Amino acid sequence: MCEANAYLLGDKSEILVMESVDHVSPEGDGLKLVDIFGEQKFLRAAIHSLSLVDHKVFLKQLDDRDG
């Protein structure tokens, strides 16, 4: 299984937001993450970068502007 862990990139840190992520897709003004167990999480973030052999997905938070 090639799921990955999703990290939110902070100033000088990476915060683990979800483990065993399978699907990541745009939803509304953010991203929907779904893990291999079907658990879902929504984040106001975008996909920043990937390091797949290391099983890592990096997300960056979107700033909190409204339309």
Added chain:
Amino acid sequence: MCEANAYLLGDKSEILVMESVDHVSPEGDGLKLVDIFGEQKFLRAAIHSLSLVDHKVFLKQLDDRDG
């Protein structure tokens, strides 16, 4: 190894742009893809979505605006 294949999303199709992708990261106004053999490719695109258990990374082309 948990590399993936990268597809560019078209209107009604997915075009395979690189196999065995390990790293995807922002570079300039696009993305740099690096496969497990160290080969690099640059695309004016953003990461759209991921389907990791299926080993798929979906990219969307950025429109060709300057400045």
